[in-house]
Amino acid sequence: MTVPHHFLLTPGPLTLSDEVRAQMQYDVGSRDACFKTITAQVRNIIVDLVDGRDAYSVIPMQGGGSYGIEAALASFVAPSDRPLVCINGIYGERMLKMLQLRGVHVVSMTAPCDEPLSTSKIAEYLRRNPAVTHLCFVHCETTTGVINPLRPIVELAKKHGVRTIIDAMSSFGAVEISAKQVQFDVLVTSSNKCIEGPPGVSFVIASLEMLNSRVKHMNSFVLDVRDQWNSFEKSGEWRSTPPTHVIQACAKALERLTIEGVFRRGERYRSVRDAIIGATAPYASPLLNAKIRSPVCLALTAPNVIRTQKDLDALYAHLVDYNLYIYTKLHSQTRSFRIGCMGRIDLMWIRLLEIAFQDFFDANRGVRKYLSASKNRSVEKVL
Numbered sequence: 001m002t003v004p005h006h007f008l009l010t011p012g013p014l015t016l017s018d019e020v021r022a023q024m025q026y027d028v029g030s031r032d033a034c035f036k037t038i039t040a041q042v043r044n045i046i047v048d049l050v051d052g053r054d055a056y057s058v059i060p061m062q063g064g065g066s067y068g069i070e071a072a073l074a075s076f077v078a079p080s081d082r083p084l085v086c087i088n089g090i091y092g093e094r095m096l097k098m099l100q101l102r103g104v105h106v107v108s109m110t111a112p113c114d115e116p117l118s119t120s121k122i123a124e125y126l127r128r129n130p131a132v133t134h135l136c137f138v139h140c141e142t143t144t145g146v147i148n149p150l151r152p153i154v155e156l157a158k159k160h161g162v163r164t165i166i167d168a169m170s171s172f173g174a175v176e177i178s179a180k181q182v183q184f185d186v187l188v189t190s191s192n193k194c195i196e197g198p199p200g201v202s203f204v205i206a207s208l209e210m211l212n213s214r215v216k217h218m219n220s221f222v223l224d225v226r227d228q229w230n231s232f233e234k235s236g237e238w239r240s241t242p243p244t245h246v247i248q249a250c251a252k253a254l255e256r257l258t259i260e261g262v263f264r265r266g267e268r269y270r271s272v273r274d275a276i277i278g279a280t281a282p283y284a285s286p287l288l289n290a291k292i293r294s295p296v297c298l299a300l301t302a303p304n305v306i307r308t309q310k311d312l313d314a315l316y317a318h319l320v321d322y323n324l325y326i327y328t329k330l331h332s333q334t335r336s337f338r339i340g341c342m343g344r345i346d347l348m349w350i351r352l353l354e355i356a357f358q359d360f361f362d363a364n365r366g367v368r369k370y371l372s373a374s375k376n377r378s379v380e381k382v383l
């Protein structure tokens with residue numbers, strides 16, 4: 001079955017540039033010199049993007065973002081450690097669950113989903129609980145798009161001699177992160193968010209100090225970040241079959257990110273986000289106040305119309321008629337739904353979104369009827 005490209009307004013996977021997509025048509029050998037060079041390129045560009053040369057190393061891991069997070073937790077948190085997970089959304093919850101599944105004695109503190117984590121509350125917790133060894137949190141909680149204060153939290157952890165493991169899945173590439181300014185221990189991102197690559201690989205960015213520390217607790221082969229790192233350092237090779245096509249596309253995507261720059265990419269997403277706010281304004285409003293909104297995705301509420309998952313299912317199905325794809329799940333706590341601002345979004349899609357919202361919320365079915373009657377015609381013709 002072949003499908004036309006969806007107009008993706010999801011916070012990953014996202015619309016690729018033609019250039020990046022084109023890289024996936026080349027078959028190369030996974031242990032060949034050519035692929036080793038591409039892998040090294042990918043690792044070097046990411047180290048440079050975080051200003052981490054000489055102090056950090058990037059270890060690509062097979063699998064999506066969650067695989068990278070679980071690998072980092074499995075490799076850098078021992079069962080005897082006492083990690084604290086600070087939670088204000090589903091990805092924070094996921095880190096907690098991963099540690100619990102590993103039998104680690106983990107503690108957590110939970111903040112409201114529509115507020116950033118409070119540095120003063122974390123400070124108080126660390127003061128009262130000197131046994132805490134690691135602090136785990138999400139930089140940009142994609143649940144609502146709230147951005148957490150990276151630098152103050154990392155500085156606080158450092159002051160207490162606590163290691164930091166950060167989920168920067170949806171911030172890396174669009175929000176500037178400099179290891180010179182923010183001396184995190186481990187930060188994880190993935191190929192299919194603001195790097196604008198295809199899904200399939202995650203990147204663990206770890207300090208050389210963490211990588212060089214000896215551990216006895218490792219009980220997994222595939223999740224072993226140090227072992228993968230040793231393999232890259234010794235032979236330039238992945239331990240087991242890598243996603244060769246995805247890595248080639250990532251190399252191109254990272255080249256493009258370097259040219260555009262993280263700041264400008266953030267600005268581009270911000271303008272998409274603000275255009276979405278404008279396009280949906282009469283019917284839906286942003287969950288978060290402007291100060292704490294990240295540029296990467298937007299959580300909207302429409303309290304009179306979108307109350308349940310069923311309501312969102314109806315809106316989703318309606319938008320699909322326009323070839324528009326938003327995130328499918330309602331966040332039940334805040335009754336918000338998400339629209340992604342990342343990837344190669346054409347501003348015409350936002351205009352289309354405006355029309356689709358008008359049609360849905362005003363129950364003026366004219367355009368919709370026309371579209372359903374002409375499914376095979378391209379959406380552009382309607383515009």
Ligand SMILES: *Cc1c(COP(=O)(O)O)cnc(C)c1O
Pocket residue numbers: 012064065066067091138140141142167168169170190
């Ligand atoms: C997308 C995302 C993840 C999970 O990534 P998967 O590739 O779906 O496993 C984790 N954390 C955050 C903050 C994310 O945005």
